[in-house]
Structure formats: structure tokens, C-alpha cells
Amino acid sequence: MARRQMHLGVFVLGTGNHIAGWRMPGAYDSFVDLKVIQHIARIAERGCFDLLFLGDGLAVKENDHPSFTSRFEPITMLGALAATTTHLGLGATASTTYNEPFNVARQFASLDHLTSGRAAWNAVTSSGGLAALNFGREHPPHAERYRVAEEFVDVVTGLWDCWEDGAVVANRETGQYLDFSKIHSLDHDGTYFRVKGPNNAPRSPQGRPIILQAGASEPGLDLAARTADVVFAVVQDLEEARVGYTALKSRMPRFGRRPEEIAVLPGVMPVIGATRQEARDTLDKLQSFVTGSNAAGLLSGRLGMDVSGFPLDELVPDLPLPDTSHGFARAMLSKARREGMTWRDLHNLTGAARGHWVIAGTPSDIADTLQEWFETGAADGFNILPAWFPGAFDQFVDEVVPELQRRGLFRREYTATTLRGHLGLDLPPSRFGAPR
Amino acid sequence: MARRQMHLGVFVLGTGNHIAGWRMPGAYDSFVDLKVIQHIARIAERGCFDLLFLGDGLAVKENDHPSFTSRFEPITMLGALAATTTHLGLGATASTTYNEPFNVARQFASLDHLTSGRAAWNAVTSSGGLAALNFGREHPPHAERYRVAEEFVDVVTGLWDCWEDGAVVANRETGQYLDFSKIHSLDHDGTYFRVKGPNNAPRSPQGRPIILQAGASEPGLDLAARTADVVFAVVQDLEEARVGYTALKSRMPRFGRRPEEIAVLPGVMPVIGATRQEARDTLDKLQSFVTGSNAAGLLSGRLGMDVSGFPLDELVPDLPLPDTSHGFARAMLSKARREGMTWRDLHNLTGAARGHWVIAGTPSDIADTLQEWFETGAADGFNILPAWFPGAFDQFVDEVVPELQRRGLFRREYTATTLRGHLGLDLPPSRFGAPR
Numbered sequence: 001m002a003r004r005q006m007h008l009g010v011f012v013l014g015t016g017n018h019i020a021g022w023r024m025p026g027a028y029d030s031f032v033d034l035k036v037i038q039h040i041a042r043i044a045e046r047g048c049f050d051l052l053f054l055g056d057g058l059a060v061k062e063n064d065h066p067s068f069t070s071r072f073e074p075i076t077m078l079g080a081l082a083a084t085t086t087h088l089g090l091g092a093t094a095s096t097t098y099n100e101p102f103n104v105a106r107q108f109a110s111l112d113h114l115t116s117g118r119a120a121w122n123a124v125t126s127s128g129g130l131a132a133l134n135f136g137r138e139h140p141p142h143a144e145r146y147r148v149a150e151e152f153v154d155v156v157t158g159l160w161d162c163w164e165d166g167a168v169v170a171n172r173e174t175g176q177y178l179d180f181s182k183i184h185s186l187d188h189d190g191t192y193f194r195v196k197g198p199n200n201a202p203r204s205p206q207g208r209p210i211i212l213q214a215g216a217s218e219p220g221l222d223l224a225a226r227t228a229d230v231v232f233a234v235v236q237d238l239e240e241a242r243v244g245y246t247a248l249k250s251r252m253p254r255f256g257r258r259p260e261e262i263a264v265l266p267g268v269m270p271v272i273g274a275t276r277q278e279a280r281d282t283l284d285k286l287q288s289f290v291t292g293s294n295a296a297g298l299l300s301g302r303l304g305m306d307v308s309g310f311p312l313d314e315l316v317p318d319l320p321l322p323d324t325s326h327g328f329a330r331a332m333l334s335k336a337r338r339e340g341m342t343w344r345d346l347h348n349l350t351g352a353a354r355g356h357w358v359i360a361g362t363p364s365d366i367a368d369t370l371q372e373w374f375e376t377g378a379a380d381g382f383n384i385l386p387a388w389f390p391g392a393f394d395q396f397v398d399e400v401v402p403e404l405q406r407r408g409l410f411r412r413e414y415t416a417t418t419l420r421g422h423l424g425l426d427l428p429p430s431r432f433g434a435p436r
Numbered sequence: 437m438a439r440r441q442m443h444l445g446v447f448v449l450g451t452g453n454h455i456a457g458w459r460m461p462g463a464y465d466s467f468v469d470l471k472v473i474q475h476i477a478r479i480a481e482r483g484c485f486d487l488l489f490l491g492d493g494l495a496v497k498e499n500d501h502p503s504f505t506s507r508f509e510p511i512t513m514l515g516a517l518a519a520t521t522t523h524l525g526l527g528a529t530a531s532t533t534y535n536e537p538f539n540v541a542r543q544f545a546s547l548d549h550l551t552s553g554r555a556a557w558n559a560v561t562s563s564g565g566l567a568a569l570n571f572g573r574e575h576p577p578h579a580e581r582y583r584v585a586e587e588f589v590d591v592v593t594g595l596w597d598c599w600e601d602g603a604v605v606a607n608r609e610t611g612q613y614l615d616f617s618k619i620h621s622l623d624h625d626g627t628y629f630r631v632k633g634p635n636n637a638p639r640s641p642q643g644r645p646i647i648l649q650a651g652a653s654e655p656g657l658d659l660a661a662r663t664a665d666v667v668f669a670v671v672q673d674l675e676e677a678r679v680g681y682t683a684l685k686s687r688m689p690r691f692g693r694r695p696e697e698i699a700v701l702p703g704v705m706p707v708i709g710a711t712r713q714e715a716r717d718t719l720d721k722l723q724s725f726v727t728g729s730n731a732a733g734l735l736s737g738r739l740g741m742d743v744s745g746f747p748l749d750e751l752v753p754d755l756p757l758p759d760t761s762h763g764f765a766r767a768m769l770s771k772a773r774r775e776g777m778t779w780r781d782l783h784n785l786t787g788a789a790r791g792h793w794v795i796a797g798t799p800s801d802i803a804d805t806l807q808e809w810f811e812t813g814a815a816d817g818f819n820i821l822p823a824w825f826p827g828a829f830d831q832f833v834d835e836v837v838p839e840l841q842r843r844g845l846f847r848r849e850y851t852a853t854t855l856r857g858h859l860g861l862d863l864p865p866s867r868f869g870a871p872r
Contacts, residue, residue: 060635113469202468
């Protein structure tokens with residue numbers, strides 16, 4: 001039997017995942033540059049990555065991560081990458097709170113056609129309350145956002161199902177273009193949405209584009225267990241990762257799904273050196289770029305409250321967090337309390353990888369750690385967050401990937417052309433008509 | 437002084453602008469194929485066209501034009517073309533009735549960055565009432581749709597203005613990434629929208645992406661005169677075109693604009709032959725593909741009412757049209773009444789080019805006609821609607837464009853790299869801060 005294989009994604013932010021990665025020598029310092037994104041995608045394809053992933057946000061905050069304040073809109077960026085990549089899965093974020101399901105369903109189905117089966121939708125509920133100000137609404141409370149998201153995802157997958165295969169006839173002799181008996185209305189009439197359908201495009205190459213999620217709250221885990229194909233986890237250590245992994249996988253049978261149907265990919269920022277000392281020096285250099293203001297800005301955004309007023313050398317207190325905080329912000333705050341961190345420590349942790357796990361070491365150290373996580377029930381692969389581009393990503397692909405390949409843990413070449421194929425997932429049956 | 441130059445756009449529908457163009461020998465029969473669209477874009481760049489344009493609709497109707505029932509979502513398609521074209525302007529439709537201005541502003545600003553200044557937004561109010569069923573709402577009446585559109589366009593252009601040039605500092609020494617004194621909130625608080633801003637991307641290469649419009653009603657003309665850079669006109673003859681041209685241009689001073697600031701491009705389907713007889717034969721062949729059901733489906737959609745029950749050989753009666761009819765559907769109906777057409781005649785007219793003007797002849801005939809329109813106050817250029825792809829478009833680019841070039845009416849090579857440059861329009865000042 002073939003050995004179980006890791007899945008690898010890369011989180012693209014042109015200025016790097018580290019808040020000040022752009023200050024490294026040779027680093028890109030803009031995210032709004034097609035050449036930068038194309039270069040990152042080429043590195044990912046050289047490394048046989050499963051997917052490239054782009055987060056999103058719907059507001060600008062002073063002192064936020066540079067690539068969060070100045071960025072491409074994800075759908076348009078994925079369109080641009082569609083035509084200049086051949087194997088790489090392409091994932092983008094679209095909010096279930098500030099979009100219409102008909103528009104989102106169309107856009108990702110269209111991307112799936114444009115990429116011949118490599119599109120993925122990261123369904124998020126938009127945690128930051130600031131977004132609401134750009135849409136003239138109140139930001140709904142957490143529980144309601146998830147109720148909306150449950151229905152939103154069902155409408156989107158329903159719209160993806162409306163066309164059976166073979167609905168396009170295009171018979172030049174008879175002049176019949178479509179077989180309307182194979183095109184179904186959705187006729188959704190729910191609590192938050194009424195959507196008649198069908199979508200105005202044939203069923204897409206993956207049957208349904210891949211669904212990504214990252215929610216870690218109870219409703220977030222339920223939504224993922226029921227609907228996601230890939231889950232990004234934000235964790236800081238092995239034990240926490242195992243607990244999260246089990247919490248998600250164990251609830252899948254409740255929704256009639258097998259645990260293998262979701263790939264759990266913790267985010268990790270690898271800082272690589274020829275020696276451990278070199279890796280630590282690089283991390284120190286990155287951390288020296290973290291300033292009070294940029295880290296406090298980022299941390300305040302994650303926590304959903306302004307924490308810039310706390311003195312840097314004071315211990316982090318027990319704070320009641322608002323409803324608009326990220327799920328993993330709670331975990332970071334717990335960790336800070338548990339480990340007796342000061343605000344300075346917490347700023348460094350946030351500035352490095354926005355709350356994700358950081359590992360520094362030699363390529364072999366890093367492969368050891370990833371292997372341990374992969375083989376002991378903490379991960380099905382990883383979402384790699386290079387601290388800066390292109391250098392730190394080149395290093396990972398040229399030094400760590402070959403090590404994983406030598407160990408038989410990761411593909412040496414692509415064996416499929418769709419993201420669904422890379423993930424080893426079957427084509428889903430349409431809720432209408434016969435399966436493929 | 438250099439001679440005034442035509443502007444040319446191409447309306448892309450993979451299966452051709454003629455409702456049954458896909459049945460011609462060698463024609464593409466799918467619109468959901470990246471290679472098809474890329475090929476069309478390459479032809480357009482070979483012909484030094486100003487722009488490629490993609491319409492949109494938000495619902496599927498049986499017997500509609502094949503490329504209207506089965507199509508790419510325009511934003512994603514333009515993203516894909518961004519990376520595989522170099523000079524061609526890229527225009528896509530986004531509805532002001534079924535979108536959020538913040539999302540639309542971001543997507544087109546992002547496309548403008550991705551294309552280095554070639555993006556254009558066709559702002560439409562969505563005439564078809566069917567769309568409403570995919571968004572769980574009532575379709576607003578015509579007058580209200582235009583009031584919404586007026587405000588929507590202002591919010592979008594406002595968001596495009598929020599960042600002054602020079603807001604991105606990216607100083608590696610000091611660590612300052614942005615100069616927030618050059619990034620402004622919009623703080624729009626209107627009748628239909630409340631949008632704080634700013635956009636989360638720097639001001640785009642064109643200052644503002646180009647705005648396209650096609651409305652022909654009184655409120656549509658006002659909106660265009662105030663905000664559009666390019667207007668597509670749906671007209672059937674020269675006199676009608678002149679009247680429409682004057683109606684639009686004459687109201688521009690009322691909004692503080694000069695007539696040269698809008699390029700009016702009537703849509704035209706050229707059917708080309710080596711002789712006039714050959715051109716007529718080709719048109720007859722195309723028209724022989726028009727069946728009662730496909731033409732009636734298309735016509736019903738345009739008129740906003742089901743007309744499939746009328747006998748084909750009966751004269752078109754005087755019909756009261758609903759609020760959801762296209763502006764030019766009224767013009768077609770008037771023409772049918774004026775010229776004593778039967779329903780069969782009207783079906784042929786609609787099936788050919790959806791109500792646009794059709795000219796059949798030799799390349800020189802067609803150049804003569806375009807020149808006459810261009811030089812007698814009916815047009816600043818044309819939106820070319822090839823009956824099928826790629827053949828009919830190749831013919832236009834290889835046979836008519838050189839004729840226009842010989843006459844000194846159209847560029848022989850690109851002299852600018854942005855769409856704004858092709859159109860000869862200045863960079864607009866931002867409503868905030870200093871002009872460029």
C-alpha cells in the first residue's frame with residue numbers, strides 16, 4: 001500500500017508572512033504586483049505544492065500587516081494566476097457575511113473552469129467588525145454569522161450542482177445547444193437567502209470547487225466537519241494541534257463523512273538555516289524589525305480590541321475578549337497567560353506569523369518536526385507561511401521539500417491535474433441527477 | 437494636427453454574437469473555455485483594438501443566446517486575461533443593483549493593478565427581472581435602479597480616490613510601510629449606501645479604471661454624461677445613431693465635462709465577403725440557423741415579456757413594454773412598427789445581433805460605412821460584434837482594420853500601454869490630495 005502523503009499549501013503575502021519580512025535583504029516589498037505573485041506561484045509549482053492560498057480582509061487598519069493594508073482582491077488575483085499556472089491549486093477567501101451566495105458560487109465555478117479544476121474557496125465569516133463599516137451594516141454576532149455561513153455554503157454548493165454533466169449538447173446539425181432537462185433550479189428558500197438558480201455555467205471540472213475553512217470555534221468546527229475539504233489550523237504546539245485535529249475529525253461521522261475527507265493543514269512559518277545557530281540568527285533579525293506600533297496594530301486586530309496602551313514589559317492580564325476576536329486569538333491569549341508572557345513577548349509571537357507556529361532549524365530539523373506532526377495525529381500536511389518572499393520560500397522548496405521527498409512523505413512530481421486529484425478526493429455527486 | 441482616430445472594441449461571446457454563430461463551420465461552440473477567450477484576445481491585440489468587452493447577466497433563460505446561458509463570470513475571466521495580454525483594455529460588467537460598491541471598487545482597482553492600467557467597468561443596472569430571483573429580492577423599478585446606480589458609481593469612484601500617490605513608502609531603514617496621511621476615508625453616508633473606506637489597495641495605474649455604460653433612457657444618458665468614459669450604443673441606422681450621439685454629448689457640459697471625454701461606440705456586426713453577394717450569402721446562412729424558439733427566447737428576454745405566442749407571420753403590434761425591458765428593445769419595437777415588420781422579421785433582426793446594427797459587404801464597403809458614421813457625428817469608434825469566433829473576427833482584423841489604417845482612421849500600432857492612453861484621456865485627479 002502506498003504510503004500516506006503530506007499535502008502542502010503556501011500562504012501568499014507578497015511582503016512575507018512575517019509582519020516585517022519585506023525588510024529582509026532581497027525581499028519583495030509589494031503585494032500589489034502581478035510579477036511577485038506569479039513568481040511565488042512558480043516556486044510553489046516547482047515544489048509540487050497542492051495549493052497556493054490567499055486570505056482576505058475587508059478593511060484597512062493603520063499599522064496592520066503591510067500585505068493586509070495594500071493587496072489584490074483575491075478573486076481577480078486567482079483569475080490572473082489561472083492562466084499562468086498549470087497544476088497548482090488556487091484558493092481564495094470570500095466572506096459569507098459580506099457577499100451574495102449567487103455571486104460567490106459563480107465566481108468560484110468560473111475559476112474552476114478557468115483553471116481546469118484547481119479552484120478552492122475559503123469560506124470565512126469575517127471576524128473583523130471594521131468590515132461592517134464598508135457595507136453599511138451592523139456586524140452580526142458570532143453565532144449568527146455561523147448560522148448565515150451554514151446556509152450560505154449550502155446555497156453555493158447547491159448552485160454548483162444545478163447542471164448535470166452532458167447538459168451542453170451543442171449539436172450543429174439540430175441547433176440544440178442545451179438539454180434543459182439536465183439543468184435544475186435550486187429553489188432555495190431559507191432563513192437568510194432565497195435563491196432560485198440555476199447557475200449560468202455548466203458543472204465545473206471538480207464537480208464542486210474545493211472548500212477551505214479555518215474556523216476553530218464550536219460552530220466553526222461543525223461547519224468544517226460538515227462541508228470543508230481542507231482546514232487550516234492555527235496552532236502553536238504539537239499537543240494543541242493533536243487536540244484540534246481530533247476535535248474536528250471525530251465529529252465528521254456525525255455528518256456522514258469519513259475523517260480522510262478533510263485534510264487538516266496547520267500553518268507553520270519555517271525559518272531555515274544551514275545550522276541551528278544560523279536559523280536562530282535569521283529569526284532574531286526578523287524579530288528585531290517588529291516595532292511596538294506594527295505589532296500592537298496587528299495584535300489589536302486579531303484580538304478585536306485596542307491593546308496598544310498596555311506597557312510592553314507588563315505581564316499579559318486575563319482579558320475578556322469581544323465577539324469580533326479571531327478564534328485563535330483566544331488560544332494565543334491563553335498561551336500568554338499560561339507561559340507568563342509580557343506584552344513584548346506576545347507582540348513578537350504575533351509579529352512573526354500572526355499567531356501561527358514558528359519553527360527555526362536546519363532543513364533536516366524542520367523535516368523531522370513536520371514528520372512528527374504528520375505521523376502522530378496532528379496534521380495531514382501543512383500550510384507553509386514563508387517569512388518573506390521569494391527567499392524564504394525558495395529555501396523551503398529547495399531544502400526541506402527534497403528532504404520530505406527522500407523520506408517518502410511528499411510527491412516528487414504531480415500525479416493529478418486538479419486540486420481534488422492532489423488531495424485524493426473523489427468527484428462529489430451532484431444533488432441532482434446521476435453521479436459522474 | 438493629427439487626424440482624429442477611431443476607437444475599436446470587441447464584444448466577446450465565445451459562440452459568437454449571432455445567436456447561432458456557433459453553427460458556422462470552424463466556429464467555437466463554447467464560451468466556457470479559457471483557450472477560446474485567450475485566442476479572441478490575441479486577435480484583438482493583433483488588430484490594435486482599444487478594448488475587449490464582456491457583458492453579463494445574472495440568470496439563465498431557456499432558449500437564450502448560448503453564451504448567455506453558459507458563461508464565465510466576467511471578473512474572473514478578466515483576471516485570466518490580465519496575465520496573457522499586454523495592451524488590450526479589458527472591460528467587464530458588474531451590476532449596480534446586485535453588488536456591493538465596496539466589492540466592485542476593489543475588484544476593478546485590483547484588475548487595474550493586475551493589468552497595469554487596462555481595466556474597465558461596465559456599470560449596468562441589470563434590466564432583467566429574473567436576476568432578482570437569485571438574490572432574494574424584488575427587482576427595483578427603473579427609476580430607482582438609476583438612483584441607486586448614481587450613488588453606487590459615486591461610491592466606487594470615491595473609493596478609487598482614497599489613496600494619494602506616494603502613500604506606499606516601504607522604507608526598509610525606518611520600517612515605515614505606509615504614509616497614512618495620504619490615505620483618506622471616504623465616509624460616504626447616502627440614501628442607499630454607507631461606506632467608510634478607504635479601499636485596501638493603492639490608487640490604481642489609471643487613477644480610476646475606465647467606466648463603460650450603455651444606458652439609453654433619460655436617466656441612463658444623464659448617468660453616462662456625468663460619469664462614463666465610453667458609451668456603447670445600440671442603434672440600427674445612421675440617423676438614430678446621430679440623434680443618440682448628440683443627445684449624450686450635448687448634456688455633458690451640464691456636468692462640467694467636454695464632449696471629447698466620452699467615446700461613443702455603436703455596436704455593429706460586420707458580415708464580410710470578398711463580394712457583396714458572398715457577404716449576403718453568409719448572412720443568409722447565419723439567418724437560416726435562427727429558429728423560432730431561440731429567437732423568441734432571446735427577443736422575449738430583451739423585451740422583458742414573453743412574445744413566443746405570437747404567430748410568426750403576423751405584423752408586430754403596438755405593445756406596452758414593461759419596466760424590465762432593455763432601452764434599445766423599445767427602439768427595435770418602434771422600428772418594427774415603423775417598417776411594418778412581421779414577428780419573423782423581428783426574430784431575424786434580434787437573432788442576428790441581439791438588436792445591434794448589422795452590415796454586410798466587402799471590406800471596403802464596411803470601411804466606407806464606418807468612416808461615414810465616424811465623420812458625420814454618429815460615432816467615435818465602434819464596438820465590433822463578430823457573428824462567430826474566431827473566423828468572423830479574423831476577417832475583420834485582417835481585412836477591414838488594414839483598410840481603416842490605410843485611410844488614416846485607426847492606429848497601426850499601440851502608442852500607449854493603458855486603456856486610458858488608448859482613449860486619449862487624462863489621468864483624473866483624486867478628490868483627495870494633489871493631482872498626479
